[in-house]
Amino acid sequence: MLTIQAINAFEDNYIWFIAEPESNKLLIVDPGDAKLVIHAIEQQNLQPVALLITHHHMDHIAGINELVRKYNIPVYGPKTEAIPNLTFPLVSCEGLIIDPVFPPITVLDVPGHTDGHIAFLIDGNLFCGDTLFGAGCGRLLGGTAKQLHASLQLISRLPEQTMIFCTHEYTQQNLRFASQVEPNNKLIQQRIIDTNKLRIAGKSSLPSLLTLELKTNPFLRCHIPEVILAAEQFCGDQIDTPVEVFTSLRLWKDQF
Numbered sequence: 001m002l003t004i005q006a007i008n009a010f011e012d013n014y015i016w017f018i019a020e021p022e023s024n025k026l027l028i029v030d031p032g033d034a035k036l037v038i039h040a041i042e043q044q045n046l047q048p049v050a051l052l053i054t055h056h057h058m059d060h061i062a063g064i065n066e067l068v069r070k071y072n073i074p075v076y077g078p079k080t081e082a083i084p085n086l087t088f089p090l091v092s093c094e095g096l097i098i099d100p101v102f103p104p105i106t107v108l109d110v111p112g113h114t115d116g117h118i119a120f121l122i123d124g125n126l127f128c129g130d131t132l133f134g135a136g137c138g139r140l141l142g143g144t145a146k147q148l149h150a151s152l153q154l155i156s157r158l159p160e161q162t163m164i165f166c167t168h169e170y171t172q173q174n175l176r177f178a179s180q181v182e183p184n185n186k187l188i189q190q191r192i193i194d195t196n197k198l199r200i201a202g203k204s205s206l207p208s209l210l211t212l213e214l215k216t217n218p219f220l221r222c223h224i225p226e227v228i229l230a231a232e233q234f235c236g237d238q239i240d241t242p243v244e245v246f247t248s249l250r251l252w253k254d255q256f
Contacts, residue, residue: 222245
């Protein structure tokens with residue numbers, strides 16, 4: 001059984017710790033701040049094994065060099081992006097073994113937010129960087145709408161009980177947009193209530209279950225008639241394909 005915890009960084013980032021409790025061995029996902037990571041490692045007497053990097057943005061990679069110097073650990077990251085100290089360049093694959101105490105990892109190519117973005121699926125837990133957020137998705141900062149839509153479709157086909165670990169606490173603001181897209185979706189309204197309670201209590205809204213995202217995240221619902229209608233009303237034209245629906249939603253969210 002793995003232990004997963006969030007290390008809060010910057011204003012709304014999460015650095016994820018994936019630990020195997022018997023050995024105290026640790027995988028670190030997207031370490032944007034080395035000092036926070038080192039402090040948590042020393043407090044808990046953990047043994048870092050590797051860094052897992054989803055994409056090249058600085059709030060995900062800024063701590064890599066210092067952590068590599070201190071712990072002499074490998075860096076696993078996307079093959080086509082500029083990742084500091086990259087030891088193992090990755091593309092989509094299954095059965096990646098980093099250390100025998102951890103289950104095999106599936107690497108998914110999920111471009112769109114950036115052109116080379118990847119995600120890590122380990123023991124039913126998806127570490128998806130800035131591709132899929134709670135009730136939302138990443139901006140297009142190097143990739144295309146077509147790419148990001150395809151990446152979200154890939155994620156949507158995973159088992160519905162997959163746990164989604166993204167790297168930003170954006171759920172509340174994303175739900176405000178989702179409620180504009182689908183004002184009659186009662187599950188969105190309930191998720192707003194539930195998420196607000198968590199945040200008021202000082203708790204994270206993450207991880208979320210994929211099944212919840214499929215029911216409340218408009219970017220995974222581009223085939224739903226109410227979502228299509230909302231996207232058409234925003235762009236002022238008829239829309240014929242899910243990719244066009246997604247593109248309209250992403251432009252709308254950028255302006256929201």
